Amino acid sequence: MTYPLNRWYVAGFDWEVTDAPLGRTFLDRPVVLFRDATGRVAALEDRCCHRALPLSCGRVEDGALRCGYHGLLFAADGQCIDVPGQARIPGKARVAPYPVAVVDQVIWIWMAQETGGQPDREPPRVPAHADPRYRFRGGAFHYQAPYQLIHDNLLDLSHVGYVHTKTIGGNARVHMEAPTNVAADGEHVRVVRRMMASTPPATYTAAWPFEGAIDRWQEIDFHVSHLQIFTGAVDAGAEPIDNPDRGGFHMRGFHGVTPETATTSHYFWTMAASSHPDGPDNLETVYRQTADTFEEDRVIIEAQWRNMQRFGQPPMVDIHVDAGANRARRVIALLKENDVENNRESAVQ
Template sequence: MFPLNQWYVGGFAHELTDKPLARTLLGRPVVIFRSGDDGVAVLEDRCCHRSVPLSCGILDGGGIRCGYHGLLYDGSGACIEIPGQVKIPGKARVAAYPAVIRDEVIWVWFGDASGTQPHCEPPAIPAHSNPRYQHKTGVVHYRAPYQLIHDNLLDLSHVGYVHGKTIGGNAKVHMEAPTTVSSDENSVRVVRWMKASTPPATYTAAWPFKGLVDRWQEIDFHLNHLQIFTGAVDVGAESLENPERGGFHMRGFHGVTPETETSSHYFWTMSASAHPEQPDNIDLVYQQTAQTFEEDRVIIEEQYRNMRQFAGAPQVDIHVDAGANRARRIIAVRTAA
């Protein structure tokens, strides 16, 4: 159903508390918790004794104890204690998934066979440790397939219509923005420029622009996440080709992980730069970003509802679909493999 031999986002480090965290990822119920070495463990959410969810239990000494009969499991999935019984059967274990925390994100490896180990490191999120930015996190649950979220993020022409009160701006300018799409077998990059445009509400609230701005959107899609770099400078102030350009920056991380074939987890972070005159803008940027993602959720869930209602009805592609179509081809090839 989904591309395997990949890292997927399972959550954020701050979600690991003194209680187990239950989630379904790629159709597999798992329990996530802090392991004894201050790392993270991800096990199938099932006790091997009577199948009670381990997430109904408690954390104990870096392991997790079943809330039914007290069997204790370590981070590898092995049962290491059975109350009242000295001998532990060799088969007393559950499946474990390799997992790490990097840049505050919990990454879980899903292989194509039991015991498959990662062959690469999980992606980095440089903005999280860049002193130029402050960031905050959010989680959204979608009752829709994950590729519809990819489509939405790869086609930012919609923001003028869906997000008019925050990051939108002139809808016509968005639809006509010069766009470059490039790709390889694993990724898609979409770059859009909107020069001499009116800054949207979120931008003017977070940065003291003088008037019109030169605005950019740079979208990088990978199978397990997207990173989107958006922002603006005063019109004509700097070249948009300069990677070190100043102005207002918003760097978004978007970890889109399938829950099932028809539902998804959307783990996001937003990192923003601050002007010396407005140093505390991260709460405003976060609130407006959260609002835009809620607007996206509503329209995507309505889209999916209508797709089921009109199942089989033809759809027509237009010019803004190039990036999303390339991403879908990458996913189709990797899923088939």
């Protein structure tokens, strides 16, 4: 399986790496995450160079990782620094490190085309995580489905009125008929939808004191390794909703979609929301309802994938809601073609 390489992918959230090693596979490559002596997150190939036990089966000792089989100790850069009972450390006793960076509480890992490849850009920012208007919480879901089915789902929010009737749904027909604009710029795809004078769904009324009907927006920014989705609403007619500084209730979702294997995925999400000064404290409500919402997506997408396996891949029919998802699929197909091309060139040289 090939994936778009030479880019930052989400490896998890800062709060997930505690004092124990955390083993996860990204893009078919097993990785162990742990904290070094200064508290920084480090990532190594999850295979001891002695007899191949996953290092994630071991333990962290003063910022180094002790293998759980015969006790070799590895520093954050992958160098073996202790072989119990043996003074000499073999020169080849090291495991490959991965570049990692923690920004806005997101752990990013650089997945390079070449072994040892280094990042050529800064990791993406998640502005909502650092914005004093918002508070956020999130979670890490595991999917028994390929990562692009998650992209499809997030780029096509027309499903909201059918799948999420208990939380962020609302009137299904209004969602399906919402004017939708799709724009693409290089690897970035943007989908904007508006639902004017619509009925507020359950999550919105629980989190914000709307007076009645609402003018609602969904603005989806797709990047290859993650999406940021800005949704929200104002009281119908209260103010224009194309103003970047608009008021009202804001939900800013972050969605890190990292392939685990060709057929399984990590989904790292957060939801940041605004609270009305006279309204209830909505952090827990928004978190709970968002977690329930994304669990509904997981059920749908895993069922979809099981059925795709049962039926094979007969042709599928496109409808109007697919424009954004299809555009993102073209971005990834092109990147994979380019990677194959680059590989071919480096093999020839």
